[in-house]
Amino acid sequence: MGILSAKLSAVKPSQTKAMTALAASLKAEGRAIITLSQGEPDFDTPENISRAAINAIQVGHTKYTAVAGITPLREAVVRKFQRENNLTFSTDQITVGCGAKQLLYNALVATLDEGDEVVFPTPCWVSYPEMVKLAGGVPVAVDTRLRDGFILKPEDLRAAITPKTKWLMLNSPSNPTGAVYSRKNLEDLAEVLRDFPNVWVLADDIYEHLVYGDTRFYTMAEVAPDMAGRTLTVNGVSKSYAMTGWRVGYAAGPVELIKAMNTVQGQSTSHTSSISQYAAVEALNGDQSFIQKFRDAFEARRNLVVKLINDIPGLRCESPQGAFYIFVGCQALLGSVTPSGKSLDTDMDFALYLMEEAGVAVVPGSGFLADGFIRVSYASSEQELNGACTAIARAVAKLAKSPKMA
Ligand code: PMP
Ligand code: GLU
Numbered sequence: 001m002g003i004l005s006a007k008l009s010a011v012k013p014s015q016t017k018a019m020t021a022l023a024a025s026l027k028a029e030g031r032a033i034i035t036l037s038q039g040e041p042d043f044d045t046p047e048n049i050s051r052a053a054i055n056a057i058q059v060g061h062t063k064y065t066a067v068a069g070i071t072p073l074r075e076a077v078v079r080k081f082q083r084e085n086n087l088t089f090s091t092d093q094i095t096v097g098c099g100a101k102q103l104l105y106n107a108l109v110a111t112l113d114e115g116d117e118v119v120f121p122t123p124c125w126v127s128y129p130e131m132v133k134l135a136g137g138v139p140v141a142v143d144t145r146l147r148d149g150f151i152l153k154p155e156d157l158r159a160a161i162t163p164k165t166k167w168l169m170l171n172s173p174s175n176p177t178g179a180v181y182s183r184k185n186l187e188d189l190a191e192v193l194r195d196f197p198n199v200w201v202l203a204d205d206i207y208e209h210l211v212y213g214d215t216r217f218y219t220m221a222e223v224a225p226d227m228a229g230r231t232l233t234v235n236g237v238s239k240s241y242a243m244t245g246w247r248v249g250y251a252a253g254p255v256e257l258i259k260a261m262n263t264v265q266g267q268s269t270s271h272t273s274s275i276s277q278y279a280a281v282e283a284l285n286g287d288q289s290f291i292q293k294f295r296d297a298f299e300a301r302r303n304l305v306v307k308l309i310n311d312i313p314g315l316r317c318e319s320p321q322g323a324f325y326i327f328v329g330c331q332a333l334l335g336s337v338t339p340s341g342k343s344l345d346t347d348m349d350f351a352l353y354l355m356e357e358a359g360v361a362v363v364p365g366s367g368f369l370a371d372g373f374i375r376v377s378y379a380s381s382e383q384e385l386n387g388a389c390t391a392i393a394r395a396v397a398k399l400a401k402s403p404k405m406a
Helices: 013-027 047-058 071-085 100-110 127-134 154-160 183-192 225-230 253-267 276-285 289-310 345-360 382-397
Strands: 094-097 117-122 138-143 165-173 200-203 233-236 250-251 325-329 373-377
Touching: 013 047, 013 345, 047 225, 047 253, 047 276, 071 094, 094 100, 094 154, 094 253, 100 127, 100 165, 100 233, 100 253, 100 276, 117 127, 117 154, 138 154, 154 183, 165 183, 183 345, 200 253, 225 233, 225 250, 250 289, 250 373, 289 325, 345 382
Parallel strands: 117 138, 117 165, 165 200, 200 233
Antiparallel strands: 094 250, 233 250, 325 373
């Protein structure tokens, strides 16, 4: 189409959104589909948070707000960083946007010139490479390996950095692998970055509270205080407080960068909803006990799904330390043939087969720049997860080996 920009033609739609939309359209046709394609908690937003939003409407907090967000919310974010991450910020170092997603995008738009490079480990969240391209930059994917627990190795980071590198984007716990960077992992990366003073760190901490067992969460600015002057820490209330639809994320970093991000936002979306901002104040300042409840539920679901998936011949997964995704290797099934005679050559073919045959929506690994995997979100009820795994097992059992498979 002549109207579209050259820049946009290189940008792919979000695979998480595409698979979820396909599942929704099949459901609308009357098909029973279990949607494990979109990472969002199935829990309701806690009552005290919803009440704060209703109160905000009733007292008339329904007008435009400051671009960076209302002061009580920025103050609550300052306290959150002090309380949970041992990080000290002032309110002018904080900005609030429509989800962590928009803050990542604002940061890239505010900092990238044509051709600037952004390094990130893969498998990565579907939006990283596309956002970088939208902002005029060049995505530089650095593969991580299953045998390294999908953790970026310092020598691989060093090899990926060029004079054009502006950012290292890090996501821990990771979507889609669930990998969690230890203090030592982050220290090792900081050690490399000390040799490259122009490279900044974009720490995407959106799954901070979802770590299991003895695993502890760390973020770069906390572990390497000398990096804080070139780190943007992004977080939000979507996952920890079951508030995906409210669209509130926040970021903390050097004032100059925050100001530039506010300029981007002030000229595009202005700010996120005033009502959602009041709800987020209550989320961050109010009772925190349900975070532990959510985490316990996710941990039990993780254990369930890891076991059920590993019981299916041809599928393999590790037990991830964080987030709410299982990244499942399906390489052994590629090349097999469905009952209708179609050859499953790619993870996308396999994901579409699971949608069609099992009625289960998952996301192909290729969306996360990792072929031969599917991502299963376990942020659903145990009943749905049991049903989904049974249906996947049945669908896999119907596949025939093709002669080209060993
Ligand atoms: N980062 C990662 C890695 C994610 O998976 C998500 C999922 N939505 C986000 C950022 C954005 O979250 P939100 O915009 O809902 O705050
Ligand atoms: N981050 C979630 C996911 O990866 C929500 C969908 C999205 O924003 O991509 O499924």
